[in-house]
């Protein structure tokens with residue numbers, strides 16, 4: 078199973094023309110999350126070898142791929158990435174919130190599924206600094222159950 082999963086992720090990353098994907102272990106599940114997340118690969122993220130925040134250059138493409146196993150199903154899954162601060166979470170505008178673009182739909186309860194974000198970091202839009210990014214996945218008719226984790230990125 079593990080070999081199959083790694084192979085599939087490798088294929089997904091190849092499909093997204095990712096060649097520098099690094100396995101990332103330093104993501105953190107939210108305290109109230111309703112899912113498990115495994116086998117995360119971020120491209121680019123050479124910093125992952127040193128357990129540091131991924132550095133994402135402006136005006137470049139990045140990708141985030143992982144396997145997740147939700148405790149809930151979703152026919153109309155929505156997703157968003159937020160910049161987490163100690164006051165509140167700011168959504169990144171420009172993310173299409175239709176999760177079916179990144180995973181196969183419907184999202185099936187208690188089943189391992191694949192996720193692939195291809196993201197573009199626009200020039201001069203975000204302050205070049207360190208961000209804790211929060212990933213969220215939920216169903217449009219049920220926001221009480223969520224898949225949620227955070228990871229660290231530096232826009233450079």
Ligand SMILES: *[C@@H]1O[C@H](CO)[C@@H](O)[C@H](O)[C@H]1NC(C)=O
Nearest residue numbers: 135136137138139195196197
């Ligand atoms: C990012 O990806 C898009 C879509 O694949 C492509 O059109 C664009 O040229 C890429 N941009 C950069 C800076 O590599």
